[in-house]
Amino acid sequence: MSKPVVAIVGRPNVGKSTLFNALAGEMISIVKDTPGVTRDRIYADVTWLDKEFTMIDTGGIEPDSRDVILSQMREQAQIAIDTADVIIFITDVRQGLVDADSKVADMLRRSGKPVVLVVNKVDNFEKYMPDIYEFYNLGIGDPVPISAASRLGLGDMLETVVEHFPAGSGEETEDDRPRIAIVGKPNVGKSSIVNRLLGENRVIVSDIAGTTRDAIDTAIVHNGKEYVFIDTAGLRRKSRIKEELERYSIIRTVTAVERADVVLMVIDATEGVTEQDAKIAGIAHERGKGVIIVVNKWDAIEKNDRTMKEYENDIRHVLSYMPYAEIMYVSALTGQRLNKLYDMIDMVIENQTLRIATGVLNEIMTEAVALQQPPSDKGKRLKLYYITQVSVKPPTFVIFVNDKELMHFSYTRYLENKIREAFGFRGTSLKFFIRERKEKEQ
Incomplete structure (x- = not known):
């Protein structure tokens, strides 16, 4: 059961965050004891009428030179195209139509993804009507006038957004194969784990049709049972700015976790558990998913009789809000304990679906x-x-x-x-x- 993802794209100062906050409002679920997850609110769960979706603010850094703004917007638009089911492209009626808007509109149009063009800061529909018409020139459909600050026109906008949701989204699908998202910081060995699991098993499909998201879905058969692994590491975009990259990876993590039953949170044994790990794991916790903490590169650790216990204490301390998470120590390099992963996944899914009288x-x-x-x-x-x-x-x-x-x-x-x-x-x-x-x- 996967919620549709809606991304907000637009130039600096057109009101992305104002719109995000107006929609998220009280609806955002802040888990008090999850560190770092909601501080930089990139995503929120929104319920409108009977529809639920995950909203992403692709915002981020706002430099001041014109050409940098355009490249930043292209990057945002690319994130939205990759991860979202519907894109809200927000413009500003007071600044009018600018060159950067047209360039990004071209990109969005070519993506084939549904785009809802929103003209913000229209606090008087009569007065601004002629200015709104100008935005028809972008060639991406009818502009929807709103004022995010005064919360005008948001209903009409959301109505247009939900019309574009994929059929059957948010409903139980027929596909009952376990879905496992592999998440973690860059370079902790997420892809190596998938490749190692693949090496031991025949692959049926490497790209499952209909996955437009940029997580790569791989189906693996183990003991006659099929598992779908959602790997967020498969494609990595070059980014000049560390924060932007981190934001991008968090957005991808959210969309991968959203589609999964169980989340494998991969940690690098040589680095130990970090703040950023806590942030990523927090997403799975907030979303109520099954969680297995996979400590990779365990072969590279000097062992003594206390190693595993000390390690576990460390992890339990940093991820104290999820004491229920299972922990496994593996090595993608040597294949150590990786075959036990399936039993663990089966057990966690069984517990996720357990009903008590x-x-x-x-x-x-x-x-x-x-x-x-x-x-x-x-x-x-x-x-x-x-x-x-x-x-x-x-x-x-x-x-x-x-x-x-x-x-x-x-x-x-x-x-x-x-x-x-x-x-x-x-x-x-x-x-x-x-x-x-x-x-x-x-």
């Missing part, structure tokens, strides 16, 4: 409450009435209580640990929603 859940909850009193405040004690599992991928639970305010994060965490003690759920995050029910509704 309501009766059993409530027994666990009752026992947990008996062992540790729920918190109280000013004489009022939290009461837990009922728990039920509402969905899988990731397993999601709703707990009905008498007062949401009393349900501390730490008590939810305590219940999660009890459920994990009973059922494992190794390798997958669990989501909990707390709902209030008045006592008389019982």
